[in-house]
Amino acid sequence: MFTRQTRQKEFVLENLKQRFDHPTALQIFHDAQQHGIKIGEVSIYRILNNLVKEGKVCKIVTKDNVAHFDLIREDHIHLVCNCCNRIFDRELDNDKHLSNLIKDFQISKQDIVLHGICKDCAKILNDKEKE
Amino acid sequence: MFTRQTRQKEFVLENLKQRFDHPTALQIFHDAQQHGIKIGEVSIYRILNNLVKEGKVCKIVTKDNVAHFDLIREDHIHLVCNCCNRIFDRELDNDKHLSNLIKDFQISKQDIVLHGICKDCAKILNDKEKE
């Protein structure tokens, strides 16, 4: 079985290359519509899943059950806020430390996800407690 | 607003205390049925979400979009296999290293999730490549 180069595949990959906001499938769909590109919602899901299988893209599911996608670039880990569900990038050479501590488990560097509370939400929670 | 102690709440918390397999809401529901405990599926979801809000339980969403729950006990991180979606525990004092490297983001220790490929899946993938 061979693969065919299509306008749709090109658009999805190009779109991921140009943005750094970990978009959802729907966000990519809307972007396509705004650029007048004819592509169905379903195809975006299908193309993204294939890219994940090929190891070109990583998929991060936030606690509100929405999948976000990110092109695998250089070394950076993802911080996911359990409060606002935003995803932050953090460059980190020292993550090698952690990776080396884990045996019998191949950690993909781009797939290190730390959950917690981001600066903004921590401030909001703090302010609420003062009330 | 006060809270009331109910059989259902007690069952869910007790069930989580007694198991270490990161069950889904449905698995807890089935367990209740087998023990002849009258409790609705919906209530399990509601009780679990409340426990998460109270910070007693952590919720891990795997890539197949199913939420798994784990009682927050001592220090351990979670390894999630992107292949079989199983969740592994790993004790790790040295995770403090990583936590300290991240500024302006409060990492909850029990919520450090590393994604990758587990030993079993790695073996299967390896064997496939040889074919």
Next chain:
DNA sequence: TTCTTAATGAAAATCATTTTCAATAAGAGT
């Protein structure tokens, strides 16, 4: 240009989770 079949897309299906709301039952007050 033709032909094979990979890829697309619209509609329908799926499935975990949430919402709604009437019925139930903690547990505080008497």
Next chain:
DNA sequence: ACTCTTATTGAAAATGATTTTCATTAAGAA
């Protein structure tokens, strides 16, 4: 023990992201 308030429950329906189905389209090989 009894009553009363309302937190909690649970069945059914709603939601919403994602997947499946399948007829149609279009890469790209021959």
